[in-house]
Amino acid sequence: PGRVYVEPTAEIKKLEMQESDLKMSGDLNALRTNRLGQIAAWQKIDPEKAAEFKPINSDQSGNSSATGSSRSFDESQNNPVGKNSADVQVNDFFANDGVDMDTALNGDIYVGSFIKKIGSGQNFDEIxxxxxTNNGSSFFLWGTANVPDKILKMKLSLMDSGPTKYLFTTYSSEGGSLKTLRFNLAGGPLNAETITTGVKDFDIDVDYGFAAAAQLYAVYIKSDNALYSARSVANSTGFGWSDEHPFSVAAEECAFTYGKGSTFVSYVGFFTGNHYFAPNSGYNNPTGWQPFQTLQEGTVNESHYITLRAERKPYGSYRVVSIASRRAPVGNGPLIGRADIVSYNGTSSRALATAPDNNSIVSWHSWAPKVDGSTTIKTSFVIQNARDLYTIDYNNGNWVYSDVISDQSALSFPNGSAVAGDGNNNTIAIYCSGELPTGVFFDTSRSALGVSENVKSRLSFYPNPVESMLTLNSKSKITNIIIYDMAGQKIRSFQPNSKSSVINL
Known part of the structure; x- marks a missing residue:
């Protein structure tokens, strides 16, 4: 709305293809030349789009106010044991629902959380x-930061494919600043940069596969409710944010993901309540956004707690999973989880999860392995009143339901308080406890698995389809079997607690 989509010329398409090759080779000088070429080519047909290729004008005065460092602590320390002597307690203080995680390419797990201290006699919030380094068996404090902002939301990203490896914590504040803190994985003091100001909500992702030309990509909603996209410069530092693209739409909630070369955005309309989706043909390029399509009309169903994750495929064969909690408008009834699978050739939709006892599905998160060509996507949700954290696995269009991964009633209520995360196909999870002992916990019931070891290699079952008796054999003990119907309703559960089981269906 408000802008006309302009088809790029053959010259522009050739430059965009060249950009992909230059990112792969890591030729930063040639990338800068390519960028100037794209600007000149767009100037010929659409000066307004050409003008979007520029650095973001933002207030950088607060950059030097953040202090902190990353360093190696004693890795031999033992962690306190979590609830029911099962889960590992990462820290022992409440984390204000601010928790996120990522896994490095070498398998190291990083967990970030923040503590709100401003307003209680302190001058800084703390990260x-x-x-x-042992698949979550124990954790040690690796890095800290003091920031002069009241943090609202924080995301953690790793950029560790190049010779110099970084961890980023990007956060939005009550004052509207969107900032990113850069920790060097080798240790030392951190650096900070203000991306932009006047921000209400954001989402961020990283292109993991380019050692010398990796970038951070983001979308954000500003105080005027307008939606924007932007990206850092094409090198391994994650700073120098530029190319801000205004979508000329009003949003109240946004989600964002990186596929393979392409990016994708989803948002809920501020005025309409519609759930929208749009793809970008290359690297969050400000001119690469395609027209929006409507996934759900707001007059039919409200959409909340949206999340978005893409298969790691090129733009011409992409498939993206968009998940939201939905219900009839004007707040009637519980929120039901629903997935929209958006592909290059069309869109399909299905019910994903329904909470028992008229509860609602809240706090969706999603993640995907950093592996080219991967079709594995995983998502988690929280049942509101029961406060249970579940995961659901998606693999190339197929959905597999998993059982609860947090302890009963352990989650603090409810938004952002539970996160499941993945790196290189490892299934890992953390959650915040609102009961004693308080803190952030790592779920140990979900073992970390390598890329080559997946569900199919650990579990077999027959016959398929089944009419009466279903036989299951597993390399490890089967603790829980849950049967769902096509609408996501739980039909029955079994607890065989053995490696083999025969159940009567």
Missing amino acids: YIYKS
């Missing part, structure tokens, strides 16, 4: 980064 803590924890690290595990």
Whole structure:
């Protein structure tokens, strides 16, 4: 709305293809030349789009106010044991629902959380980064930061494919600043940069596969409710944010993901309540956004807690999973989880999860392995009143339901208080406890698995389809079997607690 989509010329398409090759080779000088070429080519047909290729004008005065460092602590320390002597307690203080995680390419797990201190006699909010080098068996404090902002939301990203490896914590504040803190994985003091100001909500992702030309990409909603996209410069530092693209739409909630070369955005309309989706043909390029399509009309169903994740495929064969909690408008009834699978050739939709006892599905998160060509996507949700954290696995269009991964009633209520995360196909999870002992916990019931070891290699079952008796065999003990119908309703559950089981269906 408000802008006309302009088809790029053959010259522009050739330059965009060249950009992909230059990112792969890491030729930063040639990338800068390519960028100037794209600007000149767009100037010929659409000066307004050409003008979007520029650095973001933002207030950088607060950059030097953040202090902190990353360093190696004693990795031999033992962690306190979590609830029911099962989960590992990462820290022992409440984290204000501010928790996120990522896994490095070498398998190290990083967990970030923040503590709100401003307003309680302190001048800084505090960020803590924890690290595990043993698949989550124990964690140690790896990095800290003091920031002069009241943090609202924080996301953690790793850029570790190049010779110099970084961890980023990007956060929005009550004052509207969107800032990113850069920790060097080798240790030392951190650096800070203000991306932009006047921000209400944001989402961020990283293109993991380019050692010398990796970038951070983001979308954000500003105080005027307008939606924007932007990206850091094409090198391994994650700073120098530029190319801000205004979508000329009003949004109240946004989600964002990176596929393979392409990016994708989803948002809920501020006025309409419609759930929208749009793809970008290359690297969050300000001119690469395609027209929006409507996934759900707001007059039919409200959409909340949206999340978005893409298969790691090129733009011409992309498939993206968009998930939201939905219900009839004007707040009637519980929120039901629903997935829209948006592909290059069309869109399909299905019910994903329904909470029992008229509860609502809240706090969706999603993640995907950093592996080219991967079709594995995983998502988690929280049942509101029961406060249970579940995961659901998606693999090339197929959905597999998993059982609860947090302890009953352990989650603090409810938004952002539970996160499941993935790196290189490892299934890992953390959650915040609102009961004693308080803190951030790592779920140990979900073992970390390598890329080559997946569900199919650990579990077999027959016959398929089944009429009466279903036989299951597993390499490890089967603790829980849950049967759902096509609408996501739970039909029955079994607890065989053995490696083999025969159940009567």
